[in-house]
Amino acid sequence: MHFFYNTNKILFILIFIISYWFNSIVNANIYIVDNFKFSEKISNIKKNRSNIIDKIKIQAFEELKKRLLVQDDLKLIKSNDEGLNLIDNFIIKDEIQINQDYQFVVSVKFNPDKVKNFFKSQNIRFVDYKGDPLLIFYFEKDKSGKMNIWNNDNFYEIFFSFQDFLIEYVSPGGDLKDQSSVIFDNNIKMKDIKVNKLLNNYGLKNYLVIFFDKNYPNNIRAKLSIKNTVYYKSFLFDGNFDSIIPKLKFFVENIWKEQNIFNIENTTLITYTFYPKDIISLNTFKKIISKNKNISQQNIQFISKKKMTGSFIFSGSEDDLIENLESQKVKINKKNKNWDIYLNE
Known part of the structure; x- marks a missing residue:
């Protein structure tokens, strides 16, 4: 009986370590x-x-x-x-x-x-994690005024040939459901473009719309929406997608970084003891912490079937952090900067 208990304990720890290691490798890339x-x-x-x-x-x-x-x-x-x-x-x-x-x-x-x-x-802000997926949607108008919304495979092929690190882009498949979700008038303006139905098809919230009007061949316009904040920008275009796409991606990433940057001027070290019910609750807690954009430098000091002790640094308001964690069924008992943490399931 004692042998099986120790075996289960070892497996419990190994599963957690492998999961933690995999996420670290992805981030290290x-x-x-x-x-x-x-x-x-x-x-x-x-x-x-x-x-x-x-x-x-x-x-x-x-x-x-x-x-x-x-x-x-x-x-x-x-x-x-x-x-x-x-x-x-x-x-x-x-x-x-x-x-x-x-x-x-x-x-x-x-x-x-x-x-x-x-x-x-050096007191420099930085960000080193991937954001939520973002829908990339490209369409163009030819010189006769006809809209080309769905036959733009060449653009997407070049767009995805450039490696991404902080943003994961998703392009629409263009099936009948997608096509019925996007209907543009030939004279539509960028500010009037809405892709909410298309976003819902993919369960996404953020998007980048790119419009190329061939009547104005030196100009490409972009509309970016991240966290319900909308940005517009025009780019000089030389007719070569290979040169314009890095600029588009830089525009998106810079705004995303501004919104999610890790601010070292307002950080707090929290040490904690987490009491898991099982391996599932342990991994759930780990995912909750990993997905929080204001948490960095996670350090696990001890782990067993009954508890895990560690620390992390977070940037921003402690009250906001607690509110965010509690909204995900995390119960916190504060003892100054030492927290006892449980998962309410």
């Missing part, structure tokens, strides 16, 4: 700058290859900064040289000679904890 291309004159490489490698690493850190920071905060880091100290792994995947230039294709894995600690030491 945001810190990998993969297939990064860097070109340099062959003559410069011959002079000092090691300096060129450092230069590549610094440029990769610049790429990571753009991924994690809002645009206005990029200028707060005066030098990218610190990026050299934040790298776990550097791999040269390919080297290609193009005339008198030499192109490196590399993968740079940054250490998440070191990067976050560096940002915090």
